[in-house]
Amino acid sequence: MSTRVERDAGLPTDPDQDRVTAARSGDLTAFESLVNRHQKRMLNIALRITGDYDDACEVTQDAFVSAYRNLGSFRGGAKFSTWLTAIVINLSRNRLKQLNSRRGHEAYSLDTPLRTPEGEMTIDPPAREPSTLDRLVQQDRQKAVQDCIALLDPEFREVLVLRDLQEFSYDEISGMLKIKEGTVKSRISRAREAVKECLKKAWGQL
Amino acid sequence: MNHNDIRHKLSDYIDNAVSAGERSAIELHLAACDECSNALEELRRTIEQVQEIEEIESPAWMTGKIMAKVRAEADQKQTIFQRLFYPLWVKLPIRTVAVLFLAVTAYYMYQNIDPSERYPAEPMGTSAQKDAPSPSSIGKKEKVLPAPAPEAKKLDQEPGYRSLDMKYSYEQPAPPTPLKEAAAPAPTAPAQTQASGGAASGMEESEIMRSAAPETAHDKTELPAGSAAEKKAKSPAKAHSMILPAVSDAPKIILSIAVKDLKETEEAIDRIIGDLKGTVTHKATISDSLVISATLEAAMAGRLREQLATLGKVREKGPAPETQAGKLQFEITVTSITPSEK
Numbered sequence: 001m002s003t004r005v006e007r008d009a010g011l012p013t014d015p016d017q018d019r020v021t022a023a024r025s026g027d028l029t030a031f032e033s034l035v036n037r038h039q040k041r042m043l044n045i046a047l048r049i050t051g052d053y054d055d056a057c058e059v060t061q062d063a064f065v066s067a068y069r070n071l072g073s074f075r076g077g078a079k080f081s082t083w084l085t086a087i088v089i090n091l092s093r094n095r096l097k098q099l100n101s102r103r104g105h106e107a108y109s110l111d112t113p114l115r116t117p118e119g120e121m122t123i124d125p126p127a128r129e130p131s132t133l134d135r136l137v138q139q140d141r142q143k144a145v146q147d148c149i150a151l152l153d154p155e156f157r158e159v160l161v162l163r164d165l166q167e168f169s170y171d172e173i174s175g176m177l178k179i180k181e182g183t184v185k186s187r188i189s190r191a192r193e194a195v196k197e198c199l200k201k202a203w204g205q206l
Numbered sequence: 207m208n209h210n211d212i213r214h215k216l217s218d219y220i221d222n223a224v225s226a227g228e229r230s231a232i233e234l235h236l237a238a239c240d241e242c243s244n245a246l247e248e249l250r251r252t253i254e255q256v257q258e259i260e261e262i263e264s265p266a267w268m269t270g271k272i273m274a275k276v277r278a279e280a281d282q283k284q285t286i287f288q289r290l291f292y293p294l295w296v297k298l299p300i301r302t303v304a305v306l307f308l309a310v311t312a313y314y315m316y317q318n319i320d321p322s323e324r325y326p327a328e329p330m331g332t333s334a335q336k337d338a339p340s341p342s343s344i345g346k347k348e349k350v351l352p353a354p355a356p357e358a359k360k361l362d363q364e365p366g367y368r369s370l371d372m373k374y375s376y377e378q379p380a381p382p383t384p385l386k387e388a389a390a391p392a393p394t395a396p397a398q399t400q401a402s403g404g405a406a407s408g409m410e411e412s413e414i415m416r417s418a419a420p421e422t423a424h425d426k427t428e429l430p431a432g433s434a435a436e437k438k439a440k441s442p443a444k445a446h447s448m449i450l451p452a453v454s455d456a457p458k459i460i461l462s463i464a465v466k467d468l469k470e471t472e473e474a475i476d477r478i479i480g481d482l483k484g485t486v487t488h489k490a491t492i493s494d495s496l497v498i499s500a501t502l503e504a505a506m507a508g509r510l511r512e513q514l515a516t517l518g519k520v521r522e523k524g525p526a527p528e529t530q531a532g533k534l535q536f537e538i539t540v541t542s543i544t545p546s547e548k
Contacts, residue, residue: 028273028280035272043264057265064272068279145255163221164256170223189217196252206251 016080024071035064038081041166042088048161049092050099051150059095063087078175085168086176089158096154141203148198156191163188207231209239216246220253458535459507465518468496468542475538478513482506484536496540504534514538 014020016037022030042063046056067074067084074083149157158177162168170188174181200206207215207228212235218224219232236243465471472489475498479486484502491497502510514520 026280028277031276032269032273035269039264039268039272040261043268044261047262048259053262057268060264060268061272061275065275065279068276141255142259145259149256149259160256164253165259170221185218185223186214188221189214192217192249192252195256196248199252199255200248206248206255 014076014079014081017076020071020074020076020080023068024074031068034080038084039064041081042084045085045088045161045166046092048146048149048165049089049154049157050095052099055095055099056092059088059091063091066091078172082168082172082176085162085166089162089176093154144199144202145195148195148202151198152191152194156187156194159184159187160191160195164192207235209235209242212236212239212242213245216242216249219246220250458537460523460537460539461511461514462521462523462539462541463514463518464541464543466543468494468540471517471540472496472498474517475514475540478510482510482513484510487535494542498536498538498540500536500538501533502536504532507534507536510536 016034019030019034019037023034039060043056043060046059046063047053050056050059063084066087074080078086149160152160159173162173162176163170168176170181170184173184177184179187196206212232215224215228215232219229224232236246463471476486479498479500479502482502484500484506486498486500488499489496511520511522
């Protein structure tokens with residue numbers, strides 16, 4: 001039974017292999033090119049999981065430094081991007097835990113900016129740029145989707161982000177999160193259903 | 207597969223993560239079930255909505271900040287590596303310099319220590335005077351002292367632990383005695399305890415060490431005959447015997463005189479003894495004292511005293527000359543009056 005979704009099945013080797021080899025032997029330029037290639041993707045994964053821009057930036061930086069530090073232990077069993085994503089997921093989880101324990105102790109203030117998935121938002125958001133109605137509608141729709149994703153439990157949010165936003169294969173997700181492929185499938189299914197119900201509530205219909 | 211099973215498989219069906227058999231079963235059911243085909247459509251739209259979320263660009267400073275941290279990390283790694291694996295041409299000179307430095311330091315340390323090894327008695331005397339021990343501590347010390355005495359063989363090590371043993375601070379700063387004589391100081395320790403037994407005696411002895419040595423010897427002889435202290439006195443006396451010739455059994459009168467000028471007085475005493483038809487048998491200079499041994503007729507003793515009195519204040523010890531007849535031995539200790547004694 002072949003249930004694997006092999007998006008990169010056509011790629012026999014890791015496209016980053018040479019850069020990784022060079023970086024491991026001390027070539028910082030090679031590592032910099034890895035940073036340039038992957039930082040946007042890692043930042044977006046971190047942002048969708050933590051829901052905070054600053055936290056996501058910090059997680060991304062820490063992930064690359066951690067990757068550099070542990071390049072020696074990366075044996076090429078997985079692709080570099082998969083290995084790096086696993087680091088980002090772990091750091092994002094840790095950040096979420098810290099954040100949740102901190103928020104648990106903080107009193108709410110009217111002056112405190114609201115934390116939204118896109119970052120911080122003040123109570124009275126300024127109209128920073130002239131936007132058309134379409135754009136506003138589009139932004140509203142995107143914000144609703146982001147809010148619905150943010151409402152998911154972290155374990156469901158992670159798989160949804162990795163599969164539907166980053167288009168990793170079930171196999172890759174299974175390797176990154178160290179869970180069985182069946183678990184990945186069921187989590188993705190439940191996450192999609194939850195977002196669907198959330199959006200239907202927000203918009204009335206899909 | 208029933209309706210519920212198929213509903214749960216719709217997500218996998220969209221991702222093409224179902225087997226061929228499942229696929230055909232699902233498609234068959236979808237054609238018949240509007241609820242399931244609606245659910246599939248809603249699920250597809252949901253995924254589309256999620257995929258439409260715009261990705262944000264990473265900030266321009268991100269790469270720089272990451273690389274700065276990575277470089278710091280790399281420097282740290284390199285430093286540790288370099289420290290461990292310096293090439294031989296770097297390591298060898300460093301080691302050579304280190305060995306030379308150690309050798310030179312050791313040599314200078316030896317040079318500095320050596321003089322104190324050569325003259326251990328001098329600092330010991332001063333320290334004994336400085337740390338004048340309390341009577342109680344002396345008592346304790348002296349109880350401890352007899353312990354090593356029975357082990358006479360241990361005296362082989364004497365020069366080594368001399369500087370560590372307080373006992374020696376109470377002793378005469380005599381030149382090192384030959385080994386066969388070394389047994390002698392051992393019994394002196396308990397003897398000293400009996401004779402003195404107090405801080406006062408400790409003080410007295412350290413003072414003696416500063417002043418003329420012969421006088422010390424004779425002070426000791428004044429102690430009751432046959433007492434243990436007399437044995438103690440033999441130790442310094444032995445030191446004298448190396449300077450002065452063997453003393454005969456003839457009666458001896460000990461005179462001491464304090465003067466300003468040693469040399470002038472020496473000449474004067476020579477002259478006086480010559481005038482009195484006596485003979486100078488021996489002369490010795492010990493630190494700031496001069497010891498003159500002479501033999502005179504007993505009848506001349508009175509005149510000698512008179513003439514010496516013109517030179518300085520005369521003190522006398524020993525048997526009264528009047529009771530003696532024939533030749534008399536005199537030992538005149540001339541001490542110079544230093545400013546500190548005034």
